[in-house]
Every structure is written in structure tokens, then in C-alpha cells.
Amino acid sequence: MGVISNNKGVFYAIITAFLWGFLPIFLKVSLNELDSISIVWFRFTFAFTILFLFFLITDKKQLEIIKRPPLILIIAALALGVNYLGFMQGINYTTPSNAQIIMQTAPILLALVGVVFFKERLNKKQIIGFAIAGIGLFLFYRNQLQAFIQDADAFNTGFMWIELGAVMWVLYAALQKQLVQKHPAQLLNMVLYGIPAILYTPFVNFEAFATISITTWMILVFLGLNTLVAYGCLALAFKYTEAYKVSLIVTMNPIITLLAMAALAALNVSWIQTNSLSIYSILGAVLVIGGAITAVYFSKKNKKSTN
Template sequence: MSDNLKGILSACVTAILWGFLAVLMKVALAYVGPVEVAWFRFTLAAGILLFYFIIVKPKLLSIVRAFPIILFIAAVCLGFNYIGYIYGLHYTGPSTAQIVIQIGPILLALSGILFFKEKVNKWQLTGFAIAIIGLLLFYNNQLSHFVEVESFNKGFLWTGFAAVSWTVYAILQKKLVAKYDPQLLNLFIYGIPAIMLMPATDFNEFNDLANWQWILLVFLGLNTLFAYGFLALAFKYTQAYKVSIIIILNPIITLVIMTIIYHTSITWIEGEQLSLVSAFGALLLLTGAVISVFFSYKNKAKLN
């Protein structure tokens, strides 16, 4: 198997894990609060990585002696991302949250122009314009069909906040991986938010959970660990723009799952079916994101 194929398959695994993640988190939110779900995901992922580094690579933990401040900021931003996303999911639904969070990759592509003085080309501008039009179409149409308008707006804003937080995290992570082991970074990026969320976590939420609900929470925590693990492998084996485009398309998996649920007798989660206008808006947003990211990476290749 070629390295390129390994990278593409690894990116596909990440996309699939994230595609199912939104649906299963919505199920978990019926039994456990948003902060508690986020804390559990961070704690489980950080705990597993801490155990790994203590046993296998204890010397790398010496990073704490000269802890980089931007790693702390990156961790806080990822914490905000998780909280923003899960509250967005709580107030809207998997389909909406997955579409709106794609603002993140678009902002990341824009950051190269704003902060790294990269040249913008007409294709990037076209992609940004298409994405904005798609987002407005999607928002306006979804808003008109949503029963609780205030709740939808809260969810939309929370998810937008999550996208901005993820962009800052990604920019800082990009700088950090050039110097540090990616999984070592993840240990602190998961561990710091877990500690910060602890005072706000109501541990009574975990009382009286059924076995299947614990299994669901464990899966959500492992999803965090494995999704980012396969993402690191994807970046190792193939070009970054290919990985980014595959990841951007992960909402399609969520939309398909929610549509299937809508047409079945499943009762443990409410299915969703987008109207033609909302679906068209979502398609424009994803298309614009793909164009923006693809030509952002092509632009970097020319500059280098």
C-alpha cells in the first residue's frame, strides 16, 4: 500500500469518526450535560495518553520544565471549541452543527492571508464568496423551519464560536508540531481543558447511568483519541490539502445518518431532513470550503 493511499484512508477514518460523533453526542446529551460530556472526553483521552508517556516515553514529559505558553493557549482554545460545539449541538442538531462548524477550515485558510501574508488568488476569493452565500442560505432557511428561533440562534452562535476557537487552536498547533511530538502536544491539549472544566462539572450527572450510556461516553472519549491519531497519520503520509478536503466533507456522513434516522422508526434520537434550499446552502458552504482550502495549499506550494 502506497503512503498516499495510507494517508487518504487515515483521513477517511477521521472523517467517519467525526461524522458519527455529532449524532452520538446528541444522544449522550439526553442523559448527561454538555460540560460533563466535554470533561469526560478530555479526561479519558488525556488519561490514556498520560499512561502511554509514563510507560513508553517518560523523558518527553520534561516539557513541563519549560512549558510553551502557546501550548497552554492552544489547549484553552480547543476547550472552548469542544464546549461551543457541544452547546451548539444541544440547541440545534447534528446536521446544523456539522455544517456551521465548517466555518473553521475557511477561517484557517483566511488566516494564511491575514497573518502569514500569503497571496490571495481569485479562486480563493471565489471559494470564500460561495461559502458565505451558502452559509446565509442555510441559516435563513433553517431558521424559518426551526420551531424555537431563539434556541436555533443560540446554537448557531455557539457553533460559530467553536469554529473560531478551533481556528486559533489549529494555527498554534501548526507552529507547535514543528518542534514537539504531536501526541505529547495532545496530552496537554486534552489535559488542560479537563482540569479547567473540572470545577464546572456536576459529577452527579454520572450517577445512575446505564451500562450502554457508559459505553457511549467511553466511545466519545476514544473517538477524540483515535480521530486525532488517524489525522496525524494522514498528515504524515499524504499532502495536507487532500486531508483537509476529506475532513471538510465529513458533514455529509452526518447528514446521511440523520436522513436515514428521519425515515425510520428510531426513537432514541430525532431524525433531521434538510429542505432543498437548506441542502443547497450546505452544498455551497462545503464547496466553498473545499475551494478555499485547496487553493490555499496550492498557493503555499507556489510561495515555497
């Protein structure tokens, strides 16, 4: 059963990585007809509604958590809400490829949080991983900034939004790590989606939804399902296999984005902005991803999660 369980965990993690790999591309296209907040609101509302109906039908008692959610769950929900908006705004100002590479600072920061707050010990190989990722991020940022020299302000704005999203994701993940010890993961996800959905409602451009194309509606449904399925599979992946294996697989999702964007560039599509990476930018991207993977892989906290 151990091997079967492990294979299940790896399978679910691959699904999450695959969905997150294509996510920024569809987010970028959806911005052609909707603003960032409206898109983020739809994703949260769609995912919350599905989970709410699920618990309403299967176990109404679980919905009691909505009346009095734990304080750290509220904070985690706020953090996730800012994470979604930060990543969305970052994609708005730059490209999906850039957003995915920059976002890899999140697992690095999460590892550092483990050291500072959870008293996890850093080993030499992890430190090397951090150093590699830091050098890679500097190299990638420097060369991509030169590539966007005519619109450097937009690139820097996108960079800052994504970094804000990364920091907020770390806060969410650190709190979620504590919450899953007491509550079912999907029940937590329902609240995590519901609170941002409510908070973003006053800022949504509802009139825009009446004028968008069928294609954009299909993209929105995909984005909602992506939110629901990716995080659901992530929780199952942690349930069936070790956390470090899940993190390793998910950390490689930018490779999917880079390959997809390269294919779109080769096809010379007109419906999304593609950017060609210089050899130095590619080297920086490899170092960022490789450094993040090294830091995660050599973590001493390679224990199976209790999700």
C-alpha cells in the same frame, strides 16, 4: 514508497472524517443524561489518561513538558477546550446536521488566518470558494431558521455557540501548526487534552455519572476513543500526505452526518431528534461544503506538513 505513503495519509484522513461524521450524533444522544461540560470533561480526561499512560510506559522523559508547557501550547489548549464546549452547546440547542454544516466556517476562517498572519496569497479560485460558502451559509441559515421558527432563539443560540467553537478551533489549529515543528504531535495532544480537563473539573456533575445507563457509558467511551483516535489519525494523515488532501477529506465529514441523519429519519427513530432539510437548506449545505472544499483545494500552500 511515495504512493504507499500517500495512501496511508489518505486512509488516516478517511478514518478521521468517518469518526467526526458520526461524532455529533453520539454527542446529541449523550445529552439525554449528562450536561455539556460533563461530557466534554470526560472526553478530554479519557484521551489525556490514555496518552499519559502511553508516555509513562514508553518514554517518561517526554512528560517533562507537563511541568513547563510552552505558552502558545497553553493558549492552544484553552482554545480547543472552548471549541469542544462550543460545539457541544451548539448541538444541545440544534441538531447534529445543522451543527456540522455551520462548523464548516472553521476551515474557511483558517484559510483567511493563513492570508492575514502567515502571509499566504489568495488566488481567484479561493475567493470564489469563500463567496460560494458565504452564500451557502446565508441560505442554509435563513431556511433552517424558518424551519425552527417556533424555537428561533434556541437555533440562534446554537448557531452562535458553534461559531464560537469554529473561531476557537482556528486559533488552536494556527498555534498547532507552529508547535508541531518542535514537538511530537501526540505529546502535544496529551497537553491539549489535559489542560481543559483540569479547568472543567470544578464544573462537572460527578453525581450524574453514578446514575447514567450502561448505554450512555458505552457512548461516553466511544466519545473518548473518538477524541483519541480521530486526532491521532489526523496527525498521522498530515505526516504521510499533503495537508490540502487531508483538509479536503476531513471537510467532507458533514456528508457522513447528513446521510446518517437521513437514514435515522427514514427509520423514524425516537431516541434522537431528526430534522428534514428543505431543498433550499440542502442547496445551502452543498454550497457551504463545496465552497469550503474549493477554498482548501486551491490553496497555494499545498505543501506536505511536517507533523
